[in-house]
Amino acid sequence: MQLKRWLAAGAVVLATGAVAGAVPATASHPVDPSQQSLRQLGMRHDLYIGTAVDMAALADPADPQYRQIVSREFNSVTAENVMKWGELEPTRGTYNWAPADELIAAAKRNNQKVRGHVLVWHNQLPTWLTTGANDGTISKAELRDILKNHITTVVKRYKGKIWQWDVVNEAVSDPWDNPPTLHYKGFWAQHLGPGYVADAFRWARAADPKALLFYNDYNIEAFGSGDPANDKTQFVYDMAKQLLRDGVPIDGIGSQGHLGTQYGNYDTLQVTAALKQFAGLGLATAFTEVDVRSQLTAGVQAGDSNEINPRLQASAANYSVLLQACLADRHCLSYTVWGFTDRHSWVPGWFSDPPEGLATIMDENYQPKRAYNLMKADLIHSGPPYVLPRVPQKPRR
Numbered sequence: 001m002q003l004k005r006w007l008a009a010g011a012v013v014l015a016t017g018a019v020a021g022a023v024p025a026t027a028s029h030p031v032d033p034s035q036q037s038l039r040q041l042g043m044r045h046d047l048y049i050g051t052a053v054d055m056a057a058l059a060d061p062a063d064p065q066y067r068q069i070v071s072r073e074f075n076s077v078t079a080e081n082v083m084k085w086g087e088l089e090p091t092r093g094t095y096n097w098a099p100a101d102e103l104i105a106a107a108k109r110n111n112q113k114v115r116g117h118v119l120v121w122h123n124q125l126p127t128w129l130t131t132g133a134n135d136g137t138i139s140k141a142e143l144r145d146i147l148k149n150h151i152t153t154v155v156k157r158y159k160g161k162i163w164q165w166d167v168v169n170e171a172v173s174d175p176w177d178n179p180p181t182l183h184y185k186g187f188w189a190q191h192l193g194p195g196y197v198a199d200a201f202r203w204a205r206a207a208d209p210k211a212l213l214f215y216n217d218y219n220i221e222a223f224g225s226g227d228p229a230n231d232k233t234q235f236v237y238d239m240a241k242q243l244l245r246d247g248v249p250i251d252g253i254g255s256q257g258h259l260g261t262q263y264g265n266y267d268t269l270q271v272t273a274a275l276k277q278f279a280g281l282g283l284a285t286a287f288t289e290v291d292v293r294s295q296l297t298a299g300v301q302a303g304d305s306n307e308i309n310p311r312l313q314a315s316a317a318n319y320s321v322l323l324q325a326c327l328a329d330r331h332c333l334s335y336t337v338w339g340f341t342d343r344h345s346w347v348p349g350w351f352s353d354p355p356e357g358l359a360t361i362m363d364e365n366y367q368p369k370r371a372y373n374l375m376k377a378d379l380i381h382s383g384p385p386y387v388l389p390r391v392p393q394k395p396r397r
């Protein structure tokens with residue numbers, strides 16, 4: 001009896017997420033939610049809060065804070081680079097698994113889920129592959145075999161350890177491309193035609209029956225004109241619908257969420273509407289790479305608060321738009337930021353003309369920005385009847 005009572009008390013402490021040694025929360029002394037982590041607050045809604053992980057930073061002995069924050073704040077992780085083909089198989093037939101294995105091991109230690117990123121993409125491919133396909137020494141038939149073999153090998157290695165796989169990434173063009181009519185773009189479409197998308201999902205499913213299989217892309221936060229010739233969200237929606245009709249095992253749509261404060265951007269209700277449309281097809285959704293960058297004007301670089309403050313506020317507001325939209329649809333399973341600190345963000349390296357930055361939720365010294373606190377507030381101040389726990393997605397066979 002005594003033991004039973006003690007066990008029950010222990011279960012309450014665990015359930016409220018209280019730290020060992022802390023005074024357990026009671027009705028008269030509730031937990032201060034602002035002191036809880038993003039991952040704890042996300043669990044109020046069964047929503048996983050993730051980050052991309054830079055494996056070099058995670059291993060850096062001089063940077064313990066990076067590791068601490070990854071484990072404290074997040075319960076889902078994505079490899080920022082180390083699961084990309086060029087990193088995994090720089091030389092044909094020789095796989096460099098170590099960094100990806102380390103991510104999986106770290107996730108296990110931290111009780112985190114893993115989003116696998118990425119199986120098929122036109123960027124960060126090994127040069128042996130692109131050179132061979134482009135100079136004709138690798139034929140189309142061989143290229144298809146190589147792709148099947150790659151997907152099978154990688155998915156099997158991590159079978160049972162990946163929650164969501166980004167099977168195909170960024171297959172669709174943008175209105176500013178040439179030709180402007182939206183189409184399947186890039187290396188794989190050029191060499192194999194658009195049929196590679198369905199093939200990739202089938203091969204991934206054969207290698208892991210339980211992982212959720214996602215199509216992942218940017219600029220698909222909300223619907224536009226509704227014309228698939230220029231509305232990328234509509235194009236992706238139509239693609240997913242057709243894949244489902246054809247019996248292709250696709251389980252979800254990943255909306256990357258790379259935004260910039262200089263653009264118009266969508267509001268929460270528009271983004272919610274898009275997530276609900278995808279859910280209407282029977283698909284899960286996720287925000288997979290959220291960051292909201294700003295132009296680093298001369299004033300920003302000189303530390304002028306008149307220029308910095310509106311950018312930080314706009315960045316926070318856009319993080320919130322995507323998070324509230326995700327909360328509002330029970331099929332939106334996770335919300336992942338593409339790095340959590342300006343100390344390790346891809347933005348300054350990629351968007352340099354004009355220079356951009358300030359894209360993440362913590363500054364270069366790991367100080368939380370307004371975006372971090374607004375995310376917490378969104379998770380705290382939401383609940384029934386409009387925000388309900390997530391509906392688990394069953395992998396489609």
Ligand code: XIL
Nearest residue numbers: 080081117118169256289338345346
């Ligand atoms: C980026 C990484 O963050 C960089 O470190 C790398 O140099 C380039 O790729 N869409 C994606 C991600 O799907 O894989 C990209 O990651 C960012 C855009």
